[in-house]
Structures are given as C-alpha cells and as structure tokens.
Amino acid sequence: MEITPEQKPGPEGRSDAAGNSLRADHDRRQARRALWRQRGRRTTSGLNVVLAVALATVLVVMLNYAAYRYFPQRWDLSSRHFFALSDKTMNMLHETRGEVHLITLFESKMVLGDEIRRLLDAYVYAASSINGLDIIVESVDPDRDLVRTRELTETYDVTEPNVVVVVLGGRHKVIADKDFVDYERLIDSSAMAQGQLRVEQKKRGFQGEQMISSAIQGLAQSQRPLVYFLTGHGERDIEEFSKSPGYAAIARALRRDNMDVRPLLLAEGGRVPEDGSALVIAGPDRRLSDAEVARIGEYLDRSGRVLLLTDPGTATGLERLMETWGVKLGRDVVVGLTLTGRELFVREYGDHPITKSLSGVVTMFYAPRSVEALEEAGATERGAADRPRVTPLAITREGWAEFSPGQNPARFDEGTDRAGPVSVAVAVERGVAGGLQMGLRPTRLVVVGDSDFVSNGALQGGVGGNSDFMLNVVNWLVDREELMAIPAKAPMDLRLDMDERQARAAFVLLTVALPLTAAVFGLMVWFARRR
Amino acid sequence: MRQVIAIWRREMTACFLSPVAYVTLVAFLGVSGFTFWLACFRNEGNPEPVSVLLCGSLMFWLPIMITVVAMRLFVEEKRSGTIETLLTAPVTEGQIVLGKYLGAFTFLLLALVPALAYPFVLERLSPALTLENLDLGALLGASVVTVLVTGTFLAIAVVASLTTRNQIVAAICTFFMLWLALLGGWLLGESHGVPAVLADGLSITRHIDVFSRGTLEIRPIVFHVTLTGLLLFTAVRMLESRRWK
Structure with a gap:
C-alpha cells in the first residue's frame, strides 16, 4: 500500500x-x-x-x-456348444503346423458374418494352446478397405464378396458364404406341374466348422492333389467356357478347393502319371482303344482313383472294365416325373462319406443312364475281403429306367421299362473290408451315368447340389473325406409361437407387473417412514 | 472391516430410503422389460439366444441407472458439508470409498435381480420356448458379465462423483464416460489392425456378446476386476489429496 x-x-x-x-x-x-x-x-x-x-x-x-x-482359458457353459469345435477338428489342428491366415471378406450387411467370426474366434482360441500352430484372423470390409480387397482379388482369385480365404503354407482356399449353411432344398411340386422349376431353400444347419476344418486339412497336405481329366475321345474340356459342353466352371471350383487340374492324353504318355491323385473321364463320346482301357485297368489295380462320367447311348469301351469292378452300366435312360422328362431330381442318397453332407439336397441330372451294382461282383475272381464294395450314391424312386429313349413324352411301359428305385451313380472301393484297410491305399472308383450335370450351363442354372456332389466325389477320391462328416449344427432359432393373448400377458408382466412390485415396495417404505 | 460394513449399511439405507432410487428402479425395470419384450418378438425366427437379448436389454439402460444411483455418492456429502465430518472420523479414505462403492453396488445388484425373471416369464407363457431353449448356462454367463460391467461402470461413476461438487455435472460426466466405454469398445471391434487386436481385450460390447452366449473367459474377468480396482484406487487417492489441499 x-x-x-x-x-x-x-x-x-x-x-x-x-x-x-x-x-x-x-x-x-x-x-x-x-x-x-x-x-x-x-x-x-x-x-x-x-x-x-x-x-x-x-x-x-x-x-x-x-x-x-498366458491365460487364454475359457469355459463353454452353454448347453448348445454352438461354437465349440469337434474332436475331429481338434485332432486335425493338433497335427497341423505353421501359420494359418483366415481372411474374412464380408460386407457389413452380410447375415452370417457374426456367426462365422465367432467360429473363427474358436479356432484362434484352440490354436493358442497348440505349439507350432498360429491362427490369425483378418477382417476386411470390401466397401471400406478397397486396397486390401484389390490385393485379395489379385492374390487369391476372389471374385465376389462374402467369402473366407484360408491361407496356409502359400496355398489357399476360398469358401463362399453359401457354403457355410446347410440348406434343405425343396422342390415346389405344384409349380413343377405347371412346367416351372421352383426350389425353396430352408436353412437346416450351420456347417462352418466342416468348411473351415476341411479347408485347413486340405491345405495342410504336403502337396495339392493333381486331378487329370482324360482327353482325346470327345471328353468335356476343362478350358471350355461355353454353356453346354464346357467344364471350365467345375475345373475352377476344383482349383478353388485347392486341387490342380490338368488334361491328360493317355495315348501319348503310355500310362496314367504317378503324380496324379485321380483320373476323371468326363463324358467321352468315342470308344477308347483297348490299350487305353487296359492302362486304366492297370491304374485301378495300382490303387488308382477314377471318376467316370458316362452318358447314355455311348459305347466307350469301358463297359467291360466296369463290370470287372462290379458296376453295370445300363443301356437305358433314367427319366423322372418332370415336364420334359429330361431332368431327374435326386433326393435320395446311399450311406457313404460322399453323400453324408447331401441329405436333403437335390442333385439334378440330365437324362442319365442307370449305373448299378452287379450282383456277386468279382466273387469268382477275388476273395471276399478283396472284393470291390459297390455303394449306390444317387437313387431315384419316382423315376424309371426307360428303354425307349425316343418316346415323347416319356411314359412308363409295363414289361419294357424298369420301375424305380434306380441308381444313377455308384462308388466302388477295394482294399477295405469291414471298415479295416487291407492294403496301404484302397482303390476307389466312382461312376455316374451323366456328364451334363456339372457342365457350365448346369452349374449356372442347376439347383445347387450338383457342384457339392462333384466336389465331394473328387475329395473322396483324393482322400480328403475325413472331415466331410462333421455334422452341421442345427440353428436354434428363437421361437415363441405366442398367440395374441399370451403376447399381451407377457407385455403386462414384463413392463407393468415387475416395476409395479418395486413401486409398491417403495411406497411401503415411504409410508413406514412417515409414521 | 467394521468401518466398511458401517459405511456400506449407511449407504444401503440411504439408497433404500431415497425416493429417487425407487423411481429409478421402477423406470429401469419398466423400460428394460419393454426392451426385452420387443427384442424377443422382433427376433423371433432369428438365431439369437434369449440370454443375448436379455443382456442387451439391460446393458442399454444400465448407464442411466448407474448414473442416477452414483451421482450423489460423494457430491451429496460435499454439498452438505458432511464430507469433512466423514474425513475426520476414525476411518481411512479407502474404507470410505469401499463402503460407499459396495453400498451402491449392492443396491444395483438387488435392482437387477428381478430382471433375471424376464426369460422365465416368457418361458411360462410361450408354448415353443423351453428351459433347454433358454440355455441356463448362457443365462449364467449373461449374469456374470452383467455383474462385471456393473462393477466397472459404478467405479467409473465413483471417480466422476469425486471430481465435482455439482450433481448435474457429475451425472453428465458419468453418463458420457459410460457410453464412451460402451461405444469406444464397439468402435474398436469394428476397426482394423492394432485397434481390432486391442478390442479383443478392451471392448466391453465384445465381452457382453461372448459371455451372454455362455462362454466364460479369464481375460475379460481380469480386465474388469483390475480396471475396477484401479478406478477405486484413483478415487481413494483423490479423496486423500483433499487432506493436503
């Protein structure tokens, strides 16, 4: 201051x-x-x-x-164990080494996205306790991560969104979203009577584990299976993109399933190459030479794997060889109750690893021939244990074996035609008896009485089971059937099924009664305090 | 321990005698019950477990409930001047914080207990819903995560309550922080790269989803327990610092 x-x-x-x-x-x-x-x-x-x-x-x-x-432990208390991995998958993961990348390319509106992510999370958790195995999940949104999406498109041949790319050891497999769901395909019979094909899809189960585990198992194999497609006798061309005869679509599906596909001219090489995992003979329309048939026979005897797709009305020279393997190729056309009679819808399958995942799925064949087991197949030549075991794969009960192929419209002629059940595809296995493997590697042969059912046109406009059927067949031939049998998990959708009265009662109880109880308690306290 | 129990009892009594707490409780049960009813009917036919719908219905309204219950915890003491009496009483700051926290926590848990009846009400009335569909294991998981998240959120609210003398400010701070905790975790889960990896441990929405489907994990339990401990420790230090000011 x-x-x-x-x-x-x-x-x-x-x-x-x-x-x-x-x-x-x-x-x-x-x-x-x-x-x-x-x-x-x-x-x-x-x-x-x-x-x-x-x-x-x-x-x-x-x-x-x-x-x-250090503490990744978790406990599944749910009664459904929906995202718990099966023992088969756990065993497979324990035998797998390396780094597995699981890349999800899901649009934000994708319905199954959350389910699949939770499943992949279960794989990451399972791998965390396995030495030498690392599973990494990467989520990519194709609408936002444009650069990464382009990279994936270029690196992994991804052409559509909503896929999971499984990458292991430089190899990869692309799984589409539709493969994660097990659909029951029901044909609308009233629409069919009016000449229309209408198939309703009903979700039956979630088969995500089956798809991911099979992919990892396939990629973990030291080599990509090499599948040869025989050429030189008018067979289907795996490079042909045209709708009807072309096989480019199924060849692409096989490559995406982590297999190599290559044409083979048997007349040049002398014998089926040793590096081949399977040989596909797809719809030859000319005879094979005796020497070629003999080489195919030798290949089968060397525990070979062959898929024969043979159309009616063609003589390929393989008929006799098939008989020695217990398969009879019918000289007929199997027709069904469709308007044209050309399409045959198969809903019934034999009990076989190939068809385990196809229950309820419709496979559509185009005027196939019957393919059935010969009775007492090879019994005279081979011992019971070494006898080929023939299992029907695709069977029709409503259809029949028509012996007058020119008849239009096709009708069942008593005495001439043969009524169903008729088989149009069989699987043959030799070297396995009573579930025990007798040799080191069993011979496997699948014969289908139609080659059109997996042509480009059929896969574009087919009912969906065709491609699954073919992939299952080839996977079985190349020994990748083990994980195909993981059952799909049934979705437990929320079902209330309440009528109006019940819904109103639920509303009153949940939104009025319970709060009212708390309010009454509060009022009681208030009155008690006033006194 | 006696002091903690005494403070806990005092806080519980304050909660149960407060009309605000009852209004909040009634409103919470009403809106969460309605949300659950709506969620169940809108998701009929979808593969959504009842436990997930229940947990979602409760979590949506939980921040409001916690905000109202916790905003007065320390602010009221500061406003009325009783904080000085409390601090000079023969109790430590840790005992004060723990007693008050446990009192509010017990009240919140008691308020949440009636909500556990929601799925069983539906089960009694619905001809298609059975005890197996309800999945008691998943309901247990949903209960565990609700308790964990309630504990963490309340600890956040305790810290917010210590930062101000105004109840409205405390309420706004708490509500903002709780929604940030929920939305931040969700945003982490939606992102890519390092944030996505962090989301695995930090995202509360992810923990809610995993637990309410019946999976109990150690990591989220450790996360919630340690975070709650850290927040309560912060609250103790903040209260202690008042002595030195």
Missing part, C-alpha cells in the same frame, strides 16, 4: 508509521508465502495422485498383458 504526502505522519509519529509499514510488509510476505505453500501443496498432492495412479495403471496393464498372453 502506497502512503500519500497528506497521510505522512509528523516527526512525533514517524516511528509508529514505520512500524506499521513494516508489519504490513511482513503480513503481505506471510500471505504470499502461505499462498505459495498452499499452491505448492496442491501441486504436490495433485502430482502425488497422478504419479500413484500412473504407477497403478502400469501395474494393471502388466496384469492384463499377462492374462492376455
């Missing part, structure tokens, strides 16, 4: 004024010191809190890191 000249004391009061001034200065200094002390205490206590909390945060981060790194 300043002292003006008017306020200046006289000589007699000079010492008092100086004393007051000194005291005031002293008080000011004291107050300033107290203020600084208070500020200092606040800053120190603030710093103390910040430091203590920072140290505690470090401790918490360390604890969480340790839990994340």
Whole structure:
C-alpha cells in the first residue's frame, strides 16, 4: 500500500508509521508465502495422485498383458456348444503346423458374418494352446478397405464378396458364404406341374466348422492333389467356357478347393502319371482303344482313383472294365416325373462319406443312364475281403429306367421299362473290408451315368447340389473325406409361437407387473417412514 | 472391516430410503422389460439366444441407472458439508470409498435381480420356448458379465462423483464416460489392425456378446476386476489429496 504526502505522519509519529509499514510488509510476505505453500501443496498432492495412479495403471496393464498372453482359458457353459469345435477338428489342428491366415471378406450387411467370426474366434482360441500352430484372423470390409480387397482379388482369385480365404503354407482356399449353411432344398411340386422349376431353400444347419476344418486339412497336405481329366475321345474340356459342353466352371471350383487340374492324353504318355491323385473321364463320346482301357485297368489295380462320367447311348469301351469292378452300366435312360422328362431330381442318397453332407439336397441330372451294382461282383475272381464294395450314391424312386429313349413324352411301359428305385451313380472301393484297410491305399472308383450335370450351363442354372456332389466325389477320391462328416449344427432359432393373448400377458408382466412390485415396495417404505 | 460394513449399511439405507432410487428402479425395470419384450418378438425366427437379448436389454439402460444411483455418492456429502465430518472420523479414505462403492453396488445388484425373471416369464407363457431353449448356462454367463460391467461402470461413476461438487455435472460426466466405454469398445471391434487386436481385450460390447452366449473367459474377468480396482484406487487417492489441499 502506497502512503500519500497528506497521510505522512509528523516527526512525533514517524516511528509508529514505520512500524506499521513494516508489519504490513511482513503480513503481505506471510500471505504470499502461505499462498505459495498452499499452491505448492496442491501441486504436490495433485502430482502425488497422478504419479500413484500412473504407477497403478502400469501395474494393471502388466496384469492384463499377462492374462492376455498366458491365460487364454475359457469355459463353454452353454448347453448348445454352438461354437465349440469337434474332436475331429481338434485332432486335425493338433497335427497341423505353421501359420494359418483366415481372411474374412464380408460386407457389413452380410447375415452370417457374426456367426462365422465367432467360429473363427474358436479356432484362434484352440490354436493358442497348440505349439507350432498360429491362427490369425483378418477382417476386411470390401466397401471400406478397397486396397486390401484389390490385393485379395489379385492374390487369391476372389471374385465376389462374402467369402473366407484360408491361407496356409502359400496355398489357399476360398469358401463362399453359401457354403457355410446347410440348406434343405425343396422342390415346389405344384409349380413343377405347371412346367416351372421352383426350389425353396430352408436353412437346416450351420456347417462352418466342416468348411473351415476341411479347408485347413486340405491345405495342410504336403502337396495339392493333381486331378487329370482324360482327353482325346470327345471328353468335356476343362478350358471350355461355353454353356453346354464346357467344364471350365467345375475345373475352377476344383482349383478353388485347392486341387490342380490338368488334361491328360493317355495315348501319348503310355500310362496314367504317378503324380496324379485321380483320373476323371468326363463324358467321352468315342470308344477308347483297348490299350487305353487296359492302362486304366492297370491304374485301378495300382490303387488308382477314377471318376467316370458316362452318358447314355455311348459305347466307350469301358463297359467291360466296369463290370470287372462290379458296376453295370445300363443301356437305358433314367427319366423322372418332370415336364420334359429330361431332368431327374435326386433326393435320395446311399450311406457313404460322399453323400453324408447331401441329405436333403437335390442333385439334378440330365437324362442319365442307370449305373448299378452287379450282383456277386468279382466273387469268382477275388476273395471276399478283396472284393470291390459297390455303394449306390444317387437313387431315384419316382423315376424309371426307360428303354425307349425316343418316346415323347416319356411314359412308363409295363414289361419294357424298369420301375424305380434306380441308381444313377455308384462308388466302388477295394482294399477295405469291414471298415479295416487291407492294403496301404484302397482303390476307389466312382461312376455316374451323366456328364451334363456339372457342365457350365448346369452349374449356372442347376439347383445347387450338383457342384457339392462333384466336389465331394473328387475329395473322396483324393482322400480328403475325413472331415466331410462333421455334422452341421442345427440353428436354434428363437421361437415363441405366442398367440395374441399370451403376447399381451407377457407385455403386462414384463413392463407393468415387475416395476409395479418395486413401486409398491417403495411406497411401503415411504409410508413406514412417515409414521 | 467394521468401518466398511458401517459405511456400506449407511449407504444401503440411504439408497433404500431415497425416493429417487425407487423411481429409478421402477423406470429401469419398466423400460428394460419393454426392451426385452420387443427384442424377443422382433427376433423371433432369428438365431439369437434369449440370454443375448436379455443382456442387451439391460446393458442399454444400465448407464442411466448407474448414473442416477452414483451421482450423489460423494457430491451429496460435499454439498452438505458432511464430507469433512466423514474425513475426520476414525476411518481411512479407502474404507470410505469401499463402503460407499459396495453400498451402491449392492443396491444395483438387488435392482437387477428381478430382471433375471424376464426369460422365465416368457418361458411360462410361450408354448415353443423351453428351459433347454433358454440355455441356463448362457443365462449364467449373461449374469456374470452383467455383474462385471456393473462393477466397472459404478467405479467409473465413483471417480466422476469425486471430481465435482455439482450433481448435474457429475451425472453428465458419468453418463458420457459410460457410453464412451460402451461405444469406444464397439468402435474398436469394428476397426482394423492394432485397434481390432486391442478390442479383443478392451471392448466391453465384445465381452457382453461372448459371455451372454455362455462362454466364460479369464481375460475379460481380469480386465474388469483390475480396471475396477484401479478406478477405486484413483478415487481413494483423490479423496486423500483433499487432506493436503
């Protein structure tokens, strides 16, 4: 505080004024010191809190890191165990080594996205306890991550969104979203009577585990199976893109299933190459030479794997060889109750690894020939244990074996035609008896009485089971059937089925009765306190 | 421990005698019951477990409930000046924070218990819903995650309550932080790269989804317990720092 000249004391009061001034200065200094002390205490206590909390945060981060790194344990308490992996998958994962990348390319509106992500999470968790196996999941949104989507398109031949790419050891497999669901395909018979084909799809199960495990198992195999397609006798061309005869679509599906596909001209090489995992003879319309038939026979005897797709009305020279393997190729056309009679819908399958996942799925054949087991197949030549075991794969009960192919419209002629059940595809296996493998590698042969059912046109306009049937056949031939049998998990959709009265009662109980009980309790407390 | 129990009892009594708490409880049960009823009817035919719908219905309204219950915890003491009495009483700051936290936590748990009856009400009335469909294991998982998240959220609210003298400010801060915790975790889960990896451990929405489907994991339990401990420790230090100011 300043002292003006008017306020200046006289000589007699000079010492008092100086004393007051000194005291005031002293008080000011004291107050300033107290203020600084208070500020200092606040800053120190603030710093103390910040430091203590920072140290505690470090401790918490360390604890969480340790839990994340070393304690991945989880327990599935649910009664459905929907995302629990089967023993088959766990065994397969224990035998797998390396780094598995699971890349999801899902649009945000994709229905199954969450289910599939939860399943992949179960794989990551399973791998966390297996030494030498690392499973990494990457989620890519094709609408947002354009650069990564382009990379995936170029690297993994991805042409559509909503797929899972499984990558292991430089090999990959692309699984489309529709493959994750097991659909029951029902043909609308009223529409069919009007000449229209209408197929209703009903979701029957989630087969995500089957798809992912099969893909990992297939990729873990040291080599990609090589499938040869025989050429030189008018067979279907795997490079042909035209709708009717072309086989480019199924060849592509096989490549996406992690197989190599190559044409083979048997007349040149002498014998079926050793590096081949299977030989496909797809719809030859000319005879094979005796030498070629003999080589195919030799190949089968060497535990070979052959798929023969043969159309009615063609003589390929393989008929006799098939008979030695217990298969009879009918000289007929199997027709069904469709308007044209040309399409044959098969819904019944034999009990076989190939058809385990096809229950309820319709496969559409185009005027096939009957393919059935010969009775007492090879019994005279071979012992019972070494006898080929023939299993019907696709059977029609409503259709019949028509012996007058020119008849239009086709009708069942008693005495001439043969009524169903008629088989149009069989699987043959030799070297396995009573479930025991007799040799190192069994011979496997599948014969289908139609080659049109997996042509480009059939796969584009077919009912969906055709491609699955063919892929299952080839997978069985190349020994990849083990995981095909993981059953699909039935979806437990929320069902209430309440009528209007029940729904109203639920509304009243949930939104009125329970809160009202709490309100009554509160009022009782209020009244008790007032008293 | 006696001091903690005394404070816990005092806090519980305050909650059960407060009309605000009852209004909140009635409103919470009403809106969460309605949300659950609506969710069940809208998801009929979809593969959504009842436990997930129940957990979602509760979690949607839980931040409001916690905000209302917790906003007065320390703010009321500060406003009425009783905080000084409490701090000079023969109790430590840790005991005060723990007692108050446990009191509010017990009230919240008791408020959540009637909500457990929702699925069983539906089961009694629906001809298609059975105890097997309800999946008691998944309901247990949903209950565990609800308790964990409630504990963490309440600890956040306790810290928010210590930062201000105004109940409205405390409520806004708490509500904002709770929704940030929920939405932040969801955004982490939706992102890619490092945030997506962090989401595995930090996303509360992910924990809710996993647990309510019946899977119990150690990592989220550790996360919620340690985070709650850290927040309560922060609250203790903040209360202690008042002595030095």
